[in-house]
Amino acid sequence: MSTIANSIFSPELAARFDKLVTLYPVKRSALVPMLLYAQDEVGYVSEAVIQEVAQRLDLFDLDVRSVLSYYSMLRTKPAGKYNVQVCTNISCMLRGGYEILDHCKKKLGIENKQTTPDGQFSLEEVECIGDCCSAPAMQVNYEFHDELTPDKVDEILDQYAAGKILDSTQKDGK
Amino acid sequence: MPRLVSHPDEVIVLKRRFGQGAAKIDRYIELDGYAAVQKAIAQGAEAMPGWIIDTMKSSGLRGRGGAGFPTGMKWSFVPKTSAKPKYVLVNGDESEPGTCKDHLIFREDPHAVIEGAMIAGLAIGAKTGFIYLRGEYRTLLEIMERAVADAYAKGFLGKNIFGSGLDFDIITQTGAGAYEVGEESALMESLEGKRGVPRIRPPFPAVVGLYDGPTIINNAETIANVPHILLMGGEAYAALGTERNGGTRLFGISGHVERPGVYELPMGYSLRRAIYEVAGGVRGGKQLKAVVPGGASCPVLRADEIDIGLDFDQLAKAGSMLGSGGIVVLDETVSIVEFALRTIQFYQHESCGWCIPCREGTDWIKKTLTRVYEGGGAKKDIDTVQYIAENMMGRTFCPFGDAAAMPTLGFVKKFRKEFEDYIEGKKAGTALMPEERDLIGVGH
Amino acid sequence: MADVTITVDGKKITAPAGSLLIEVCKSAGIEIPAFCYYPGLSLQAACRMCVVRQEKVPKLQTACTTQIAEGQVFFTDTPEVIQARKATLQMLLGNHPLDCPVCDAGGECELQDMTFKYGAADSFYAEPKNHREEQKWSPVVYFDRPRCILCYRCVRTCSEGMDVFALAVENRGSSSTIVPNVPAKLTPDNLAHLDCEQCGMCIDVCPVGALTSGTYRYKTRPWEMNHVATVCTHCGDGCKTTLGVRSTADGSEIVRGDNRDKSGINSDFLCNKGRYAFDFANSSERITQPLVRQPNGELKAVSWEEALTCVGKKFAELRDTRGGKTIGVIGGNRLTNEEAYLLQKFARSVLHTNNIDHHRTADYVAFAQSLAGTTGRAASLRETLTAPAVLLVGGDPTNQSPATAWNLRSNVRLNGARLYIANTAEIKLRRQASAFLQVAEYGYGALAAFLAGDDSAANIAAPDSAALASFRDAIRSEESLLVLIGNDLRGAELKRLIDFGLTIPGTKFALLADYANSRGAADMGLLPDMLPGYTPIGPIDTQDPSSRIALEYRSPTTPGLDLLEIFEAAETGNLSAFYVVGSNPIARYAVDPATLKNTFVVVQEMFLTETAAIADVVLPAANLYEKSGSVTNSYGDLQQVKKAGDRAGVRSDFETIVRIADKMGADVRKLVPFGPVSNAGGTRADMGQTRGAQSGEADRHAVWLTANNLEPRLSPFDPSAILDEIQRLVPGYEILRLQLLSGNDQHLSPAAAPIRDNAGLVQISNRRDLVLPAGDTLFTSGSLGRYSAILNDLRQFRPRQSLIQIDVQTASD
């Protein structure tokens, strides 16, 4: 049972949040994870998300906005079903990160921070994602793909388009 | 997923369980898992904390997060008694460009992190440990969460761990995209649900840290080393490395090498050999141009400066840093101007914005270098960049400012000629950035 | 903390260990620049301007966060330190618009001053600056983002100081910006807004021109204004404010109110009313010509001479034909002390009536009488900032006495003071309270009884008897207490609470009222049964010093009618004349205007209020910002009022009263003892010659003025002549003139005569309740507030979540 009436979240997520706030010595600690998990479910951090999260943590909406705008993974606009994040930081750049990014742009027909018209893919250039020794690397949702070549990117994106690769959040049936 | 690599020169301590399915708790136990914590508890309640800290001190282990602070000493700063609960905080924010070693630890040996955190807790009298992973490591967070759940299921975590009469809980936590949150006090802010802005020090975390309680914060690799050290003994671990730089560490070698990967090499190992032997040499037989020896924050070394042992002291002496052990290798095709620009872009994007020299300094260096890169530079721009960077050094609220200024200074000082030539139209290297490119924009 | 000695630039300085270096240096006259440091707010160390070199420490240290310890050695002006500051400024200016010529802060800008000092103006950045449109967050708060230097003072003053949390930082790095709490995407006009108390403290603390005031922006330049330090007219806290005044065609106009010099009793604070709501003075609805009702019933503008003659003749005639007892007088609680005093003296000695009263917003009579015979038991507003323990019973300072609320919050935050609140409502200040007791409706009297030990009162006092008991225990365990009493308590209830408090040694009291001079009105004797200083009216006894005033006045010795009785007299046809000076009793007491149809009504007013509208003569009055004198706030803090604005056609109430007296043929020199006594009382009085009590107060004043190199102004319209008399005659007003004239406040205790013949409280206990709190909020100000366009505008921006914002922000913040 969720402690919030009319939660905008799924019962599972609401229940998870109910538990999350009890975990920490100060419940505000749940803020960043909550925003991230809410984004995973809703697609982005909407006004409704901000308000419910604020309510759950006894914070002002402004507090939530102030915090969420700090973190680059949190977005206040929807992204595609598959958010393709290509690293172009030093290790990846040296091994063709920009080429991969350019290839994704052409392949998907969109620019950085845009979403395909069908809402399937969005593209983002990101800073180092911690996969430098297998550069160039990218993440699709939370899944790592690395040692990329344009051909390999084609293959990966095609599989997503065909619904073949599930990201780990979906894998666990959440 | 980063690939597992190996090389005969490696000295395996931390990587011992890699590639063996140790993420599964039973397998971990088979491989001596949770033996170290039991060994500590077997010392008896009285002797245990001192024994752990003494072992850590004798191991010569220095923090693997970047600054290389002696771990045993750090733990000994925590007051014996405290009105507020004490905490252990594992820094798994790993965001230093060129670094992906903690990534492997979380994936291959998550229980080592748990066991290390438990031991740290026993050493300082903390009942709770937090393991903070960067937001991008969601899949690894799930591995960690599974491992924690398994440890609880076995009764290893929670009340009365291993019959010691002591309790220990572990909470996993995720960030959401911010390099600065790797800085220890910013990480505590983030964990408390706030913006990742660092805290004023003093007080230091060992006295007033997370939730105002005494806290030790260590890098994930540092913590994962702890069980191994306890099992093998501090002196034995220390003997693997050099003086004041005990043991081995994970070096991520990336960039223009034949066999990039994360290798476990003894402290003091030759940088030249790491590049030319362990990582298979410069890719495609090209000439080496430069090396960033310890992650993006460390001043660059020229090709003629690589005859140096990889430990904290030797690199410091050479005017650079061992940092997080991320060795980024640049071959002759790289334009240092471009590389410097890409580096400062990162810092400009990641500055928390709290203090003036860092917020404005990174922005101006980026703007100036961008203009230079695009062909609109003048020679005095090099002086401007140097002036700004010099005036950021040591003047900012947290070490981020230094982390941004140091590599910049390294590039313009060591490759000044290349900058001058570039401005005069004589561009070295092959551009990697496309002409039409977005500078990553922050904010929403 | 024990004292330690440190060396700064070769100079030895001794200060308590742990003090902040920046403050220690300041006290020693060593200026250390800082943007983000602000006394009383949390430390940031963000601007890096305060860097200093500390011996044996590798990096430059921030003076704002360095706590001093024995033997430390610092250097604050070495080339290295100066270069660091200069570079920081250069970096800051790189993206600063440098639009100083049109910036409101120009001339008062800390960035400008520092740039000048460190010579950082030679920028070598060639990059285009980031331009952003100015944002209007509310009618009074504008934000110019490129000018912002991100010192976070505004964010902190709003959260820590105001407990409002309407501002925050969004984004990070060079995209960081200050934002208000209502984002653009949630507003109909698609612009970001502020949902807050609109106090404007953020503007005050902003070191540059990033936050500017809607009432002031682009109006003038700081150096083109006159700056007049005076007292706010709105609430009973009586904050000191500095008004920025500009000349206009028909007088002078106030364009700004602020408190930047922090010299007053309100230290840092000014609320929205103090800061913006001076615009009523400029209202086009001001009456600027006397109005006299014509036989056809219409009010017609006439000359002052005509109006005054009319009033004087009629008053004299009615007094002589129907007797002073048929005349009623009501004074205002925004008059100066001198005016209030003069009005009652005029009523008693010229009109020969004791039918004089005012709109009482708190029961100062009971307060004074309860404290009779004690000394040092009345608290100053300043003590709300320092008292280790405070009991607040009733009232809602956040809304009604904002400076009190600010001080209490600061005291709790900075000094760890314990605040105990007992209230029938869940007032916002309970967020700072160490204990909050919900009082039952009408339970204050029972609460006072319970606190004093009467356990049988418990169930009437509060619904939660356990909470009540622990509340009492907590209070009783305090060694000294500051008891702040809301104006909900009066008469016997008030006395009971004070009697209880008096049992705790060192306890001090204050009674919170509305309006700038409610306390002064009572102190000055705008009361039917008391002369100034709470001197009961009764038979004159030449031996009794308390008969001194009555002896001089030769006024009636029986108490007059109070405010309500005056209206009853009108109803029964027994009120021949009604003289109202700066009050709106018709609206306040919901009086049927028809009651006064057979009464000659004279009203001195700024606006055609409900009361002025039924007058036979309306005399245009100056407001508190347009005259000089003194006022006494709720706490008894006396402050000087200085003339700032001016409006052609209006006169101070002081002058008007004197002129009416003159038209009535009264001896003006008796009323206002001004000028050389040779003219006034017969004795030749050279300046400097000692004289008897009545030999020309103004003369004495003139001596004093001359001695202090000030210009003596000897005229019947000089309030200082009356101040001399107040000082001489009114118990409790033994004031220090130099203190007053140099702009300092001084604290006065009410000095009521002990209650005679054990008669109990002189009034109220067995009569109707005359106390009528104004019930003002941050966005209203009695009748005056209606004429402040800005206040009415702001009301739409008042906090929608109401001022009561609870259970947010945990202790970890």
Ligand SMILES: Cc1cc2nc3c(=O)[nH]c(=O)nc-3n(C[C@H](O)[C@H](O)[C@H](O)COP(=O)(O)O)c2cc1C
């Ligand atoms: C800007 C900045 C970023 C940092 N990022 C990380 C990081 O991602 N991971 C990490 O372990 N330490 C990071 N650190 C170092 C931590 O502040 C801290 O020193 C470290 O976690 C201590 O652990 P150790 O002693 O085990 O190295 C960073 C420091 C700075 C100044």
Ligand code: SF4
């Ligand atoms: S940051 Fe700054 S002002 Fe601000 S005072 Fe300190 S460092 Fe100093």
Ligand code: FES
């Ligand atoms: S540089 Fe791309 S993952 Fe590290």
